Amino acid sequence: MLKSSFARRPGEFRRRLTPFLLRYLPGLLLLGVLLGNSLHYVEIAPVSRLEAVLYDARVRFFAQAPVDERIAIVDIDEASLAELGRWPWNRARLADLVERIFADYGALLLGMDVILAEPDESSGLASLQALASGPLRGNGGFVAALEGLRPTLDYDARLADVIRRHAVILGFHLSSGAAAASSGALPAPVLADLAPAAVASLSRWTGYGGNLPLLQQAAMGAGFLNAPVAGDGVTRRAWLLANYQGQVYPALSLAMAQALLGNAMLKLQFADQPPWPSAGGEDRPVIEALTLLGARRSLRIVTDGQAGVLLPFRGAEGSFPYYSAADVLAARLPADRLRGRVVLLGTTAPGLFDQRVTPLGEAYPGVEAHANLLSALLDDRLLQSPAWTPVVAAALLLIVGGGLLFALPRLSPLWAGGLTMATLLLVLLINLAAWAFAQLLLPIAALLLLVAGLFTLQLFVGYFLEQRGKRRLAQLFGQYVPPELVEEMSRDPQHYSMAGRSAELSVLFADVRGFTTLAETLPPGELAQLMNDYLSAMTDVIRAHRGTLDKYIGDAVVAFWGAPVADAQHAQHAVAAGLAMQAALPLVNQEFAARGWPALRIGIGINSGSMVVGDMGSRHRRAYTVLGDAVNLASRLQALSGDYGAGVIIGEATRRALGDWPCRELDRVTVRGRTAPVAIHEPLAGRSEEHTSELQSR
Numbered sequence: 001m002l003k004s005s006f007a008r009r010p011g012e013f014r015r016r017l018t019p020f021l022l023r024y025l026p027g028l029l030l031l032g033v034l035l036g037n038s039l040h041y042v043e044i045a046p047v048s049r050l051e052a053v054l055y056d057a058r059v060r061f062f063a064q065a066p067v068d069e070r071i072a073i074v075d076i077d078e079a080s081l082a083e084l085g086r087w088p089w090n091r092a093r094l095a096d097l098v099e100r101i102f103a104d105y106g107a108l109l110l111g112m113d114v115i116l117a118e119p120d121e122s123s124g125l126a127s128l129q130a131l132a133s134g135p136l137r138g139n140g141g142f143v144a145a146l147e148g149l150r151p152t153l154d155y156d157a158r159l160a161d162v163i164r165r166h167a168v169i170l171g172f173h174l175s176s177g178a179a180a181a182s183s184g185a186l187p188a189p190v191l192a193d194l195a196p197a198a199v200a201s202l203s204r205w206t207g208y209g210g211n212l213p214l215l216q217q218a219a220m221g222a223g224f225l226n227a228p229v230a231g232d233g234v235t236r237r238a239w240l241l242a243n244y245q246g247q248v249y250p251a252l253s254l255a256m257a258q259a260l261l262g263n264a265m266l267k268l269q270f271a272d273q274p275p276w277p278s279a280g281g282e283d284r285p286v287i288e289a290l291t292l293l294g295a296r297r298s299l300r301i302v303t304d305g306q307a308g309v310l311l312p313f314r315g316a317e318g319s320f321p322y323y324s325a326a327d328v329l330a331a332r333l334p335a336d337r338l339r340g341r342v343v344l345l346g347t348t349a350p351g352l353f354d355q356r357v358t359p360l361g362e363a364y365p366g367v368e369a370h371a372n373l374l375s376a377l378l379d380d381r382l383l384q385s386p387a388w389t390p391v392v393a394a395a396l397l398l399i400v401g402g403g404l405l406f407a408l409p410r411l412s413p414l415w416a417g418g419l420t421m422a423t424l425l426l427v428l429l430i431n432l433a434a435w436a437f438a439q440l441l442l443p444i445a446a447l448l449l450l451v452a453g454l455f456t457l458q459l460f461v462g463y464f465l466e467q468r469g470k471r472r473l474a475q476l477f478g479q480y481v482p483p484e485l486v487e488e489m490s491r492d493p494q495h496y497s498m499a500g501r502s503a504e505l506s507v508l509f510a511d512v513r514g515f516t517t518l519a520e521t522l523p524p525g526e527l528a529q530l531m532n533d534y535l536s537a538m539t540d541v542i543r544a545h546r547g548t549l550d551k552y553i554g555d556a557v558v559a560f561w562g563a564p565v566a567d568a569q570h571a572q573h574a575v576a577a578g579l580a581m582q583a584a585l586p587l588v589n590q591e592f593a594a595r596g597w598p599a600l601r602i603g604i605g606i607n608s609g610s611m612v613v614g615d616m617g618s619r620h621r622r623a624y625t626v627l628g629d630a631v632n633l634a635s636r637l638q639a640l641s642g643d644y645g646a647g648v649i650i651g652e653a654t655r656r657a658l659g660d661w662p663c664r665e666l667d668r669v670t671v672r673g674r675t676a677p678v679a680i681h682e683p684l685a686g687r688s689e690e691h692t693s694e695l696q697s698r
Contacts, residue, residue, distance in 0.1 A: 024405060026457045031401040034446040038393040051445035052232060056359035058435060059236075063360060065314040068375045072338055073322045073367055074101060076114075076347035080326040087352055091120040091155035095162045097329055097345075102166040104331060105338035111169045111256045111374075113225060113346035113354065113367040116211045117184045120155040156214055164218040169259060171225045171252050172210040174242055180207025187222035187255075189247035190266050198268065198285045202243035203228070203306050220259055223252030227356070227369065228308065235356045235364075238373050240290060241307040253373040256342065260378065261294030268307070269300075271387055286387055299377065302384040310383045310441060311369060312376035316360050320371045322348075344371050385441040393443045400427065401450050408458040420455040424448065500614030505562035506574035506606060506654060507631050508547070509638035510538060510581060512555040513601045521598060530597050531555060537588050538581050538602075545577035550625050556638075560626050563613045571608045571657035575650060575683045578604040582647040583685070605638030607631070607651035629673075636671040637680060646682040655681045 036042040074097070081087060094116075101107045163170075172186065186208060208224075216222060227238050240254045250258065250266070258264045271286040287307050292299040303309055313319070325345075327333055346367025347354050358364040376382050400423060408416050427447050434440040512518070512534070519527055535557060539549055542559045546567060550558035559577070562570035581604060589599040609630030615622050630653070637649045644666050655663055663681040670677045 027405045027454050030453050031397065031450060034450050035394050035397055038397060038443060038446050039390050047445050047449065051443055052230060054444055055236065059313055059359040062435060063313045063315045068314060068320055071320050071342045071371050071375055073320050073371060074325050074328055074343055074345045075322045076325045076349060078349045079324050081349055083326040090122040091159040095159040097325060098162045098166065100328055101338060101343055106340060107338045107343045108340055109167045109256060109259055110343045110345060111252055113171050113344055113370055115171055115173055115209055116215055117209055119212060156212060160214045160218040163215060167259060168219050169252065169255050170211050170216060170219045170222040172208055172222055174205040174224050174226050174244060175207040176205045182207045184210030185213040185216040186210050187216060190250055191248040191268065194248055196246060199243050199246055199248060201285060201287055201305055202241050202248065203239050204243045208244060221255045223250045223255035225252055233357050235358050236311060237308050238311050239306065239308050240303060253370050253377060256374055257377040258292060261292055261297055264292040264294035267291045267293065288387060299380055301382060302386050304385060305387065310385060311372060312382055313360055313372050314375060317364055317368060320368060381439060383439050383441050389442065396447055397450055400447060404451065404454045408454060413459065416455060416458060420451060423451050427451065500612055500616060502610055503563055503613055505560050505611055505613060505626060506570040506608040507560040507626055507634045508574050508578055508604060508606045509635050510557040510602050510604045511638055513603055513642050515555040518598055530592065534588060534600060537584055541580045541584050542577050545573050545580065547577050551623060571654045574606050575658060578606055578648040579683065579685050603638050603641030604648045605634045605641060606648065606654055607634035607637060608654040608657050632673060633671065640680065648683055650681050650683055652679045
C-alpha cells in the first residue's frame with residue numbers, strides 16, 4: 001500500500017505542475033524576450049517596426065501647433081522656376097535675393113538650404129579674361145573696360161560681398177563610403193578640444209560637398225544638411241553634430257541657433273557611466289546633452305549617444321509661412337513680412353529633390369524639417385529620449401507584466417478582458433502624458449505587445465486547460481455521472497477530484513426480487529440480454545435524476561447523490577429516482593413480455609447520511625464509490641422492501657431531509673449490524689412527478 005501511494009505521488013505532482021507551467025512559463029518567456037529587446041540585448045525586427053509605426057502615429061496626433069511666424073521660408077518653388085528660369089540661378093540673382101531679404105525686408109538671419117559648390121561662369125567673365133590675356137593683350141582700352149566691368153561680371157564675388165555684409169549661414173553636405181569625395185570649403189569646426197574618444201561617438205563621414213571657398217569665407221558660418229534615415233526610409237531624427245576626420249561640425253539648425261544666441265559657445269555633456277557595456281566592449285564616453293552658452297540665454301539639449309535628437313514637427317507641411325522667391329525678388333511682398341524674422345532659403349520644387357519621407361508625409365520639404373528643428377531649439381521643446389529610457393521601459397515591462405502574470409490566471413475570461421483593456425488604456429495614457437507634459441519619448445510597442453500577448457496566452461492556455469479538464473473529468477467521471485453533470489463540472493474542474501472525502505449524501509440500492517429463480521428459466525444468452533436491457537433502463541432513470549452510478553452487483557444497481565457535484569436536494573432527487581424506477585418498470589416488463597421473458601419486480605432502499613466518497617480500491621482496480629454505515633443501512637433497507645410490500649423504503653435521515661414530502665411510516669426495525677431499532681418509511685408517489693418535471697426543465 002505504501003509503495004502504491006508513493007508511486008502515485010509523481011503523477012499527482014506532474015498533474016499539478018503542468019497547469020502551473022502552462023499558465024506562467026510562456027508569459028515569463030515573452031516577458032524575458034521583450035526585456036532583452038528593450039535593453040538592446042536582442043533586436044526583434046517586428047517590435048522595432050511596430051515602435052516606428054506607433055511613433056509616427058503619436059507625431060501626427062501631437063502635430064497641432066499653430067504656425068510659427070518667427071521663422072519664414074523663402075521658397076524656390078515651381079512658380080519661381082516658371083518665372084525666373086530653371087535652377088541653378090546665376091549668383092547675381094542670388095545676390096539680389098539675399099540683398100532684398102535683408103536690406104528691403106529687414107530679416108534677422110538667413111540660413112541657406114542650398115549648396116553653391118561650382119563657380120558661376122554664366123556672366124562670360126572667363127571668356128573676356130581669356131581675350132584680355134590673349135588676342136587683345138595689347139588693347140589698353142579693352143583691358144581697362146574689362147577691369148571696370150569685373151565687379152559687375154564676377155557674380156561669385158558679388159554674392160560673397162552681399163553675404164559678408166549680412167548674417168548668413170550656409171549649408172553643406174556630408175558623405176561616406178568608398179566613393180565619397182570632397183569639394184568646396186568647410187566652415188571652422190566647433191569643439192576643437194574634444195577628446196578623440198568622444199568625437200568617435202558622433203556620426204562619422206569621409207567626404208563632403210561644401211560651398212566655394214570665397215562664399216564660405218564670407219559667411220558667418222555653415223551647417224550640414226544631412227539627416228539620418230531609418231531602415232523603412234522615414235526621417236524621424238536629426239544629428240546636431242557630426243564627425244569629419246576627427247573634427248566636429250554643427251547641423252544647419254544648430255549653427256543658426258548659435259548665431260541667434262550671440263555666437264553661443266557649445267559644450268558637450270557626458271553621462272557619468274554608460275547604462276551597460278557597448279557591443280564592442282569599448283570604454284567610450286556616452287554623450288548625454290549639449291549646451292549652448294549665449295550671452296543672455298543658454299540652452300541645454302538632451303541628445304542620444306550620437307548627439308542626435310528626434311525631429312520635432314510642429315504640424316503638417318505649412319507650419320511656417322512660405323514666400324515665393326520670385327515674389328521677394330520682384331518686391332511683391334508687404335514690407336514687414338520678413339522684418340525681424342529668421343529666414344530659411346530652400347526649395348519645394350519636386351524636381352530639385354529636397355523632399356523627405358517623414359511621419360507627416362512622403363514628400364515633406366527638407367527646408368521645413370530644418371525650420372522645425374530650429375523652432376524647437378529656440379523654444380527648448382525637443383522631445384527627449386535619453387540614455388536611461390531603456391531602463392524605464394524595462395521597469396514598466398516588469399511592473400505591468402508581473403501584475404498581469406499574477407492576475408490574469410485568477411480571473412474569468414470576461415474579467416481578464418476588462419483588466420487587459422484597462423491596462424492597455426492606462427499604458428497608452430501614461431505614454432501620451434509623458435510625451436505631452438514631460439517631452440519624454442517612452443517606448444510603447446513592447447509594452448502593448450506584452451499586455452496583448454499575455455492576455456492571448458491566457459486565453460489559449462485557459463482553453464487548453466479547460467479542454468484538458470473536460471477530457472480528464474470525462475475520463476474520471478464519465479462512467480459514473482450523466483454528460484450534463486460532466487459539462488457542469490467542466491466549468492470549474494479544479495473543484496472536482498476523486499480523492500476520498502467525507503460528505504452528506506444519499507445512496508440507493510435496487511435489487512431484482514427472485515432473480516435466482518428467474519435465472520433458472522432463461523438460457524444464458526437471453527438472461528444476459530434481459531439484464532442488459534433492465535440495467536440500461538434503470539441507469540437512464542438514475543442519470544435523468546442527476547444521480548451518480550456506483551456499480552452493478554449482479555442484478556443490483558447502486559447509485560448515490562451529492563457527489564461529485566454538490567446537491568443540496570440529494571435526498572429528494574434520490575427518492576424521486578427510486579419512485580421513477582418503479583414507474584418505469586411496467587414499460588420494461590411490457591417489452592420483456594413481447595419477447596416471452598418473465599416480468600421483473602424490484603425492491604429499492606434509500607438512506608442519507610455521512611459517508612466517505614472517492615476513488616477507492618486496490619492497485620489493480622479502483623472505482624469511485626461510497627463507504628460507511630449509512631451505505632450499509634441503505635442495503636439493509638432494500639432487503640426489507642419485499643417483506644413490507646413496498647417498492648421504495650427510506651431511512652429516518654432521508655425522511656427528515658424530504659421535508660413535507662408525504663411518506664408512510666412502515667415500522668421500527670432492528671437491522672443487522674445495529675442494536676437500536678430504526679424507523680423505516682415508504683415515500684408516496686405524489687411528489688415524484690413534480691421533481692421529475694423540475695429536473696427535465698433544467
